[in-house]
Amino acid sequence: MSESPRRAAILHADLDAFYASVEQRDDPRLRNRPVVVGGGVVLAASYEAKRRGVKTAMSGRQARRLCPDLIDVRPRFEAYVEASKAVFEVFRDTTPQVQGVSIDEAFLDVGGLHRIDAPPVQIAARLRERVRDEVGLPITVGVARTPFLAKVASRVAKPDGLLLVEPDAEDAFLHPLPLTMLWGVGEVTATKLGSYGLATAGDVAMLGESVLVGLLGPAAGRHLYAVVHGRTPERVVVGTRRGSIGAQRAIGHGAHPPEFVRAALLGLVDRVCRRMRTAHRTARTVVLRLRFEDYSRATRSHSFPHATSSGADIGATATMLLDAAGDLIRERGLTLVGVALTNLESDAVVQPQLSFGPVDTGGMDSAVDAVAARFGSGAVMRASLLRTGDGFSAPMLED
Template identity: 80%
Template sequence: MPERRSTILHADLDAFYASVEQRDDPRLRGRPVAVGGGVVLAASYEAKRQGVRTAMGGRQARALCPGLIIVRPRFDAYVEASKAVFELFRRTTPQVQGVSIDEAFLDVAGLHRIDVPPLQIGARLRDWVRDEVGLPITVGVARTPFLAKVASRVAKPDGLLLVPPDAEEAFLHPLPLEQLWGVGEITAAKLHAYGLWTAGDVAALPQSVLTGTLGPAAGRHLYAVVHGQTPATVITGRPRGSIGAQRAIGHGPHEDEFVRAALLGLVDRVCRRMRTGHRTARTVVLRLRFEDYTKATRSRSMPQATASGEQIAAAALHLLDSAAPLIRSRGITLVGIALTGLESDEFYQMVLPLDGPDHSGLDAALDGVSARFGTAALRRASLLRTGDGFAAPQLPD
C-alpha cells in the first residue's frame, strides 16, 4: 500500500476584494471595509467581526458596523491581483487546479525529492504572496483536496495548517457541520433537527441513515466526507466550462434602462475575457436575484458557438425581457451573466452576415483598445454616472 502523505495545498486569499482595496489605499488598513454598493460583495475581517457578511444589504451592514467604509468594486484590479497570485501558484508547482479567482488547489506530491516538505512549501508560498503581491493568504495542507479546503477554513485568516494523515479524524470530527465544504445552511438545518451538530455526530451514523435523510447522492457524499473517503487527486488541464460576471445593484426600484445597461456592461466584460482566452460560447445564462433573496436563471443556446459581443448581448437582453414579469413583481438586486459551452476559437465556424453588417471588426478594435490602455478606457455611455467621461469643445464650422 502506498504511503499516505499530506501533499495537497488549498491556497485561499483572505477577504480578497477588501484586501486589495486595503493594499491599494493605506487609509483603509485596519479599518472595517465593505466592497459593493447596495449589496456587500466582500467584507474585510474587521467588518466581519462586527457581523458584516457577503450579500448583506448596505443599510443592514452600516447598522451592524457604524464605522463601515463602503468602496465601489474595481474588478480590473482584482483580476490583475489574481493573475499575479496564480503565477506564484504555478511557480510552486505545475499541478494547479483553479477553483475561483481567489483560491486554488496545488498538488506538490511530485516535489518530495527536490523541494522542502509540503508544510514549508505552504509557508514559502504565503511569504511570496505577501511580499510580491501584498496580500494575505491562508493555506491548508492535507492528504485530499476536501481536507485541505477545510483546513484553510479553520486556519483563516492569514494562517497555515497541516492535517497529518494519521490525525484526520481527530481534526475533522470535532468541527461543526457548517465548517464542512459542501454542507450548506439547508443541509445543516436538516441535520440539526436530528440533534447532529458535528462531523463526529454524523460519522457515528450508518450510510443508510444519511441517504434516507438527505437522499442517495447527498447522503453518500456526506458519509464519504466524514470518513475521509473523498478523492485524493487534484484535477488539472480541464478546459474551463464557463465564464461569467455579476453585479449587485442594490434595492430598488430600478428603471428598466438601468438594469439593461448594467447587464450590457457585464456582457462587454465577459465577452472581452472570453475572446482574450481564444474561446467561443454556445449558451448564454442570465442570473437574477430578487428583493426577497430568491434567485432565478434563464438560458438560451445559439445555433453556432460565437465570440460576437453583439449576438451575445442580443441573447442576454432577450432573456432579460422574458424575465420582466418576475422582476416587476419581486424587484431585482443582482444581475449576472454566464457563457457556457465554451470551445476553442481555433476552428471557429464563421457565419456570413446575410442579415446585417458584420461587427466582428468592432469587437477586435475594442479589444485592442482595452489591451493597450486598460479595460476602463472604454465604457458604454449608458453606464456613465453624472460627472463621468469627458467633454470636448466643438470646433466652429
C-alpha cells in the same frame, strides 16, 4: 509490492477577504479598520468588519447598522485581477500542479517535491511568506491528504493562518466540526440535518450511507458519507480549461428602472465577450443570473445551434432572457444581475452563419477588442453606460 505511504501533500491556499485586503494594501488609511467593498450590497468585508457581524451579500444599510464606522469602498476589479495574477505566479513557481478554484484560491499538489524540497507544511509556510512579501496580501493555507480536507483546514485556520492535518489525525480533526464548516454543506442541508439532532461531522459519521441517502437524496447523501469518512478524491485537477466565463453586478436594493438593468447587463456582456475572445473561445449557451431582495436566486439560459463569439448575438439573447424574467423581477425586486457563457469551445473552427443583415458585427467586435487591448477596457463603452456606469462586474479567474 508495498503500498505507498499516505501523505498530507495537498495545499489549499485562500487569500483572506481578498477584495478588502487589496484595498487595505493599496490605501494605508484603511488598514486595521472595518472596510467593505460594494455598491449597495457587500461584495467583500475585511475581518475587522466581519468581527462586527458584517457578511458578504448583506445590504449596505444593514452593514452600517451593525458597524456605524464602516468604510464603504467602490470595487476596483482590474486591481483585483492584477493581484490574483501575481499570487498565481507564486503558486506556479511553487509547483506546476496548480488547480485554480476562483480568483482568490487554488489547490496545489506538492507531493512530488518531497525528495527535492522541504516537507509540505514548510512549503506552505514559505508560500505564505512569499505572497505577503511579494504581493502584500495575507493568505491562509490548509495542508492535508485530499483537496477537501485541505479546504476545510484553511477554513478553520482563517484568517492568515496555516494548519496541517496529518493522515492519522483526520477523524480527530473533522468529526468535532459543525456541519457548516464542511465544504459543500450549505445552511439548508445543515438545518435539515440539525432537525434530526445532527450537528457535527462526527454525528453524521455514525449513520450509514443508506440513511443519508434517505435524508438527502442519492447524490448529496453519498457525497456527505464520503466526506465524513475521508473518502474524497486525493488529486488536484490540472490541465483543464474553464467551462464558463462570467461576470456579475450588484445593483443594490430598491426599484431600478428597466433601462438601468438592461444597460448594466449589456455592460457585463461586453466584458465577458471580450474576455472570451481574448481566450480564443466561443460559447454555445448564455446564462442569466439574478438575485432578489429576499436573497433568493434564479437563472435562465438559452443555447445557440452553433457556438458564437458575437457580442451582438449574445447581448440580444441576454436581454431576451431578462425580459422573460420581468414578472419575477417586479415581484421580488432585483439586487444583482449576472451573465455567464458556458459550453465553451475553441475558436479555431467556427461554423459560419448565413447573415441576411447589412452589419458585420464580427468586424466591430474585433475593432472594439483592439481598442480595449491598447488603451484599456474603459476606453470604449456603450453609450447607455455613460449615464448608468459600467457596473461592478466581478471577474472569475482568467485561463
